[in-house]
Amino acid sequence: MSNQTYPKSAELLDKAMGLVPAQTQTFSKGWTQYPKGVSPVFATRADGGYVWDADGNKFIDWPMALGPLLLGHNNATVNDAVAKQLDNGIAFSLPTVGELALAERLVDWFPYADRVRFGKNGSDATSGAVRAARAFTGRSTILCCGYHGWQDWFIGTTTRNGGVPSAMAELTKPFPYNDIEALGELLAAHQGDVAAVIMEPMGLVEPGPGYLEAVRQLATQHGAVLIFDECWTGFRIHAQGAFGKFGVAPDMACFGKALGNGVPISVVIGTAEVMETFEEIFFSFTFGGDMLGIAAAGAVLDVLESQPVLAEVDALGRSLMDGTADLVADHDLGDHIALSGYGARHFLVFSGDDADGMILKTLFQQEAMKAGILAAGWHASSWAHTDDDVQHTLRAYDGVFGDLARWIGAGTLSENIHGERVQSVFRKP
Ligand SMILES: Cc1ncc(COP(=O)(O)O)c(C=O)c1O
Incomplete structure (x- = not known):
């Protein structure tokens, strides 16, 4: 999971430009949300807490499809319930x-x-x-x-x-x-x-x-x-x-x-x-x-009822949030990055010379992606993520924050962006 390249994503994005307006079905999943050229654009498959892109790169998936995957990709109880329902009609x-x-x-x-x-x-x-x-x-x-x-x-x-x-x-x-x-x-x-x-x-x-x-x-x-x-x-x-x-x-x-x-x-x-x-x-x-959704929801409730899902998701997310906050402090980045939210859902909030911190956010995403983290600038932890995922992420952030601090000190943030700057889905009024 390091130094990924994205030729297939680039090729598919070119194709999507003439085929799919906005090139995504959900703005927050589209290429404007990740530094273009140094990030994946199209995914192919996912399992547990991981996602693979069109180039075969593997990432720890922290955005988790914008939140739905509380139990993780391919949860067995949900998949079994859906498969059973498929046999009985949709x-x-x-x-x-x-x-x-x-x-x-x-x-x-x-x-x-x-x-x-x-x-x-x-x-x-x-x-x-x-x-x-x-x-x-x-x-x-x-x-x-x-x-x-x-x-x-x-x-x-x-x-x-x-x-x-x-x-x-x-x-x-x-x-x-x-x-x-x-x-x-x-x-x-x-x-x-x-x-x-x-x-x-x-x-x-x-x-x-x-x-x-x-x-x-x-x-x-x-x-x-x-x-x-x-x-x-x-x-x-x-x-x-x-x-x-x-x-x-x-x-x-x-x-x-x-x-x-x-x-x-x-x-x-x-x-x-x-x-x-x-x-x-x-x-x-x-x-x-439709019965696939109904079957899935029943299975989700079964898991929530029988397993300590929420406590575990929140605790794991809390260790990631606290660990990230500690690293922000260690690298003296408190004026530039804040953590906001709770264990199971939190954001890194970037501020910088550009009004909305987009340069810093872009660089954070670009550098974290190199370590195999699908970095959206926020974490929606799931029951499938592991402590190893958290530790891998924190080790990567240690390096990323070190680079950011150095570039801030040298005044070279913009020149270290190798992709395109990320954009807000909603323009500032
Ligand atoms: C709080 C909240 N309400 C409603 C919606 C809309 O849900 P959907 O995108 O599934 O239509 C979202 C989507 O992100 C949301 O976060």
Whole structure:
């Protein structure tokens, strides 16, 4: 795992340029997120905590497909359940017994939930929940905090809002996390028209004391539906998500990513009162309830129920996070690199002469990649990663941070970039 070269990736990227707009199906997986020319672009296979690229290079996979692979690639329990289901059919012309069984299990799993609807992507779940909240309240405005997917109602608030009518975008207002006054002001400014407060209950930082309780109280007071978007927190902070960790119950919650350990499935759960709205609204698609996702999710719950997955994933991730922070300090890089997040999900936050630290981030990725680490600038540890993976990564970071410190001192950061500089998916406003 050292000094990789990427001729095949380069050839395939050339082909993709004339074939696939954006050259990726998911911006955060595309070539703009890794230093072009010195990084892999296309993957071929993965196993456990590793991924292989089109040139046959092997990497420790820390981004893990942007989070779904909590149990790791090719988890045997999930694969067996999916294989068994393949033999029994994937898609049906009737609702299935399997979807009903999973719905029952989820209602038992989450004490505040009485009803369940399935989707495929996280965006299905968040957009379905938002539509249900609008129908339930007869109101239009949505207050949001975090990232919630590709649909008009949310993406209109970002800088990648092409194709979203302004009339649509204006109905959604973002609010800052851990700032209860800001939420209170927005609710007051849109008094009587807020259908939902939708938020990631925790992003990288924990809620301040009483924050989520106060959000809950404000939403209730203003007659707005409270939706927790647990696409990331779903099974990384607690097996019951934010409710399990912080004890605050939303009216609806959305889970995706880790629910199927990579097999596409998402879910909206919630109270009977609000969820009954799904009887009326249009939330319906060909692959809703497809049995591969349902089988995978059942297997994921089996593993979570029987094994200490979350404690182990968090502990391993914590050793990587703490070890990385120690190395940052050892190399006197504290003014340039900070660690943000928790064991099972954390970021290296780069700052530098360029406003957003992109030069430093690019160099970090370029150099870590040479040591066989798929370096996205963040780690989503899985149950399949090992202590050896952590130690290998930390040894590599020791060398990388040493180089970065030297180049910062010599003022030669830019000239050491051998690939193209990485770019933000969302432009700075
Ligand atoms: C918190 C959160 N919500 C929703 C989504 C959208 O999920 P998907 O990309 O599966 O549609 C994401 C995706 O990254 C997410 O992180």
